């Protein structure tokens with residue numbers, strides 16, 4: 001997940017319920033999402049948060 005605002009953190013929480021691992025990448029040195037969302041995110045064992053990390057490219061690999 002890219003971005004630690006409300007949208008990104010909420011999506012990371014939802015994803016964490018259906019995939020084995022989620023990595024959230026945030027450009028800033030802290031998340032911008034509401035505290036209640038950050039607390040929920042931090043309570044999830046299968047989520048890693050990378051701060052001060054700017055996403056510059058998304059590469060989609062075609063299958064087959």
Ligand SMILES: Cc1cc2nc3c(=O)[nH]c(=O)nc-3n(C[C@H](O)[C@H](O)[C@H](O)COP(=O)(O)OP(=O)(O)OC[C@H]3O[C@@H](n4cnc5c(N)ncnc54)[C@H](O)[C@@H]3O)c2cc1C
Nearest residue numbers: 002003004005006007008010025026027028032053054055
């Ligand atoms: C659950 C929820 C609750 C909400 N509650 C409210 C509310 O109470 N009041 C209200 O007014 N609005 C609310 N909103 C709306 C939302 O907070 C606003 O629309 C907000 O301005 C936009 O949030 P965002 O997460 O889309 O973007 P942003 O808050 O702008 O977050 C984007 C994040 O992505 C990061 N980013 C950007 N580019 C990169 C990059 N290249 N690599 C890595 N990171 C990057 C930024 O640093 C930033 O932290 C809510 C939304 C949700 C989903």
